[in-house]
Amino acid sequence: MPTRFILIEPSHSGxxxxxxxxxxxxxxxDLVLVAPRWDDVLTRQEAVDRASGATEVLARARLVATLDEAVDGLDVLCATAMTPRDFGPPTATPREHLPRLAGTAQGVGFLFGSERYGMRNEDVYRCHVALTIPTAPDYGSLNLAAAVQVIAYEWRLALGGYGVEPAAPAAAAADAQAVAGMLAHWEQALVAIGFLDPQAPKKLMPRLNQLFNRAQPTPEEIHILRGVAKAMLQAAGRGKP
Incomplete structure (x- = not known):
């Protein structure tokens, strides 16, 4: 869906x-700057450095003199205003509003105010919604780029996001017979190193049995655990070197 990010009178090239x-x-x-502080803002070194490789976005960005020029061709305008207005468009969070917008709009513009004074009331009033990002009650000051990142993420999520490579399927757990054989091996080893008293075993082995049942070790992990048991037996002089 056509999406435009509009910065109104940005004052910092970075x-x-x-x-x-x-x-x-x-x-x-699609980035449009309305009356930025610097005419050469898109090529200033600080802007290029902070773009960190996103130079093609800077290269195709446009500078315009008025907001009317910036919103040309868009049918839905979203203000970003942390302070609710007594008059103007409804206020909503990106998470609640953008999914509804994704299925209906033809062209969407997200408007961001100046770093120095935010959005003017008259600019907010012409928008269809004022998006507010939930922040800590005692400190809601978001950096301009941070606010754009949040809105861009929420909008991408509302549009369906990007696919994530599925994780490799988990290996099948070893069967009960393999676990029992490993536990028998461990019982021998624990007795050999003096950790388990065969005359008073208490509930050590049943507890270990429950532990490994919860862990659901794979056949490869059973092999490792049996290797540990073998090493314990060898260290105790009970196994073959």
């Missing part, structure tokens, strides 16, 4: 580069 990086890792590349 933040612009970091925003480009945040966008790229979530698969977005």
């Amino acid at each position: 933040n612009v580069g970091a925003v480009a990086r945040a966008m790229k890792v979530m698969g977005f590349d």
Whole structure:
């Protein structure tokens, strides 16, 4: 779905580069800057450095003079405002609102205010929703790039996310006979090293049996455990070297 990230009057070139990086890792590349502090912000060294390889996002980014130019062609505008307004669009968290938006919108713009003063009321009022990121009540100040990263992640998630390689299937657990054979081997070894008194075994072996039943060792792990038992027997002089 066409998605545009719009920075209104950004004042730090490093933040612009970091925003480009945040966008790229979530698969977005349409960035528009409205009246930035620096005319050469997209090529300033700090922006390039903070982009950390997302230079193609900077290369295709556009600078415009007005917000009207920035939102041209979009049908849904989302403000990002941490402070609720008495008047204006409804306020919602990205997690609750964006999944509903993903199935209906044709072109979405996410608007971010200046680092110095946030979004102006008049810019928020023209939006369809004000997205607020849940933060700690006593400190809700998010860096511009951090806010973009959160919104970009939540929007990508709402659009279906990216596939994750499935984990390799877990190896099958060893059967009960293999576990019993390993425990018999361990019982011999524990007696040999003096850890288990065969005259007063108490419940050591049943407890170990329960432990390994919970652990569900694989045949390879049973082989390792039997190797440990063999080494204990050899150390105690009871096994063949």
